[in-house]
Amino acid sequence: MSLGASTSVQVVLKPGDKAPLAKVLSLVDQQGKKLSASRISKRKILIYFYPKADTPGCTQQSCGLRDIAADIGRTVIIGISPDQPAKLLKFDEKYELGFTLLADTEHTAALAFDVWKKKSMYGREYMGIERSAFLIDTSGKISHAWYKVSPKDTPTNLLQALAK
Numbered sequence: 001m002s003l004g005a006s007t008s009v010q011v012v013l014k015p016g017d018k019a020p021l022a023k024v025l026s027l028v029d030q031q032g033k034k035l036s037a038s039r040i041s042k043r044k045i046l047i048y049f050y051p052k053a054d055t056p057g058c059t060q061q062s063c064g065l066r067d068i069a070a071d072i073g074r075t076v077i078i079g080i081s082p083d084q085p086a087k088l089l090k091f092d093e094k095y096e097l098g099f100t101l102l103a104d105t106e107h108t109a110a111l112a113f114d115v116w117k118k119k120s121m122y123g124r125e126y127m128g129i130e131r132s133a134f135l136i137d138t139s140g141k142i143s144h145a146w147y148k149v150s151p152k153d154t155p156t157n158l159l160q161a162l163a164k
Helices: 021-025 056-071 085-095 108-112 153-163
Strands: 045-049 076-081 100-103 116-121 124-129 132-136 142-146
Touching (some): 021 108, 045 056, 056 076, 056 085, 056 153, 085 100
Parallel strands (some): 045 076
Antiparallel strands (some): 045 132, 116 124
């Protein structure tokens, strides 16, 4: 069995690095449309990567972000997973998330953000998303990077980062 794309070159993003937003803008959302650059221009952006829509951890993370959306001003929330747009739409509608979910079916954004990793469960190795989140400032640079973030910590981390 092939594990797919390799991550032999580590490109861990850190504060001050330019965010690979072009890879994000190439993806389609839950409506099947590309995210417009003007929608995120000159705004802070939280991009979070999650393994699979409508699973317990991903639901906790996404609903936690939905619940603080009114407290983050003009900051844009964008969730990214390998799911198809139709699955993302069902997830959005089921939990009334109200923010953009992008389908990274070819893992281009996940690779650019270095969150497409070799994982193992019950002795089986496979490639998958390492749950992570990135706060991007208004100039397109990484302000905060949280690799291997807990689903419940994502909203708290965002609120703390925005308060600084």
